[in-house]
Every structure is written in structure tokens, then in C-alpha cells.
Amino acid sequence: MIPRAIYLVSATDQTEVNADLDSVSAWLEAQPNVDASRIGIAGFCYGGRVSLLYSLHNGGMAATVIFYGSSETDPEVLKNLSGPVLGIFGGADQSIPLEEVDALESWLEAAGIPHQISIYDGQPHAFMLDAESVQTDPVQAAAWEEMLVFLDANLKAKSHQPGNRDGVRSALLMGVLCHVGI
Numbered sequence: 001m002i003p004r005a006i007y008l009v010s011a012t013d014q015t016e017v018n019a020d021l022d023s024v025s026a027w028l029e030a031q032p033n034v035d036a037s038r039i040g041i042a043g044f045c046y047g048g049r050v051s052l053l054y055s056l057h058n059g060g061m062a063a064t065v066i067f068y069g070s071s072e073t074d075p076e077v078l079k080n081l082s083g084p085v086l087g088i089f090g091g092a093d094q095s096i097p098l099e100e101v102d103a104l105e106s107w108l109e110a111a112g113i114p115h116q117i118s119i120y121d122g123q124p125h126a127f128m129l130d131a132e133s134v135q136t137d138p139v140q141a142a143a144w145e146e147m148l149v150f151l152d153a154n155l156k157a158k159s160h161q162p163g164n165r166d167g168v169r170s171a172l173l174m175g176v177l178c179h180v181g182i
């Protein structure tokens with residue numbers, strides 16, 4: 001299954017991915033309890049890169065989370081982001097070197113995009129294993145909580161109190177976490 005998934009990732013054009021996510025976004029926006037101005041996107045590995053590229057394509061994402069995904073390198077392109085970016089990376093990631101993470105942070109800064117970059121020391125690529133591990137592994141739990149706090153801060157209606165996640169829902173759609181404020 002993994003080799004086929006790797007093939008599909010490398011063979012799928014970003015325009016196809018964007019079209020699929022446009023459909024997801026349109027569906028979310030059509031839901032009666034969803035505020036379309038408070039939709040964010042998060043992804044892991046390839047999905048992290050997809051999250052960033054989709055936010056650049058869509059222009060309406062209120063927040064973008066990249067878990068150890070490769071990044072866009074042009075500050076002029078990054079200026080098209082409409083919301084803040086959280087990047088979470090492993091300090092021992094052999095796929096995404098720290099130089100690339102540092103460059104992403106510099107590019108976001110040069111583009112004037114609010115951002116937060118976190119590096120989890122000693123963690124490899126894809127250190128977020130599964131939903132159960134988030135419950136049992138303190139590093140994964142911390143990274144997950146960091147994402148939730150970021151999304152809460154950037155997607156909730158201003159009337160919500162910090163730390164209260166009532167009214168914020170997540171759905172895993174197409175392998176990318178879509179987090180919406182409702």
C-alpha cells in the first residue's frame with residue numbers, strides 16, 4: 001500500500017489536488033453552521049506541503065498548519081497567504097533538513113506572514129504516528145496541542161474564551177485535516 005501511495009503522490013499534479021480541495025472547501029462553506037472566514041487547513045508530510053500550496057491557491061484559508069512538509073521558497077509567492085502559518089518539524093528529520101525549516105521561517109518573515117515555527121528536538125520525519133500515540137507519547141501530545149492552540153487562536157470567533165474548544169470542529173478530509181470554527 002505504501003509504495004502505491006508514494007507513486008500516487010508523485011504522479012498527482014497539484015492542480016488536481018487543488019480541484020479536489022476546492023470541492024471540499026465549497027462543501028464546508030455551504031454548511032449552515034460554518035463560518036467560511038474561519039476555515040483552516042493542516043497536513044502531514046506530503047499533506048503539509050499540500051496545505052501550504054492549497055492556502056496559496058485558495059486565498060481564503062484563515063490558518064495553515066504544516067507538519068514536516070516541504071515548503072514554498074519564494075517570499076513573493078508567500079505574500080499571497082491570507083492567514084498565519086504554523087510549522088511543526090522534527091529536529092532529526094532526514095527528509096526536511098533544518099536549513100529548509102530555517103529558510104521557510106525567513107521566507108515567511110520576508111513575506112510579512114504571521115508565523116510560528118516549532119522544532120521538536122530529536123524527532124524524525126513523520127513523528128506524529130497516529131491518533132492513539134497522541135494520547136500516550138508526550139512529544140506527540142505537545143505537538144498536537146500546539147496545533148490545537150494555534151487553530152483555536154486563529155479560527156475561533158472572538159467571543160470564545162481561550163482554551164474553550166466548544167464550537168470548533170475538525171474533520172479529516174482527503175488526508176488533510178480541515179479545522180473549522182462553527
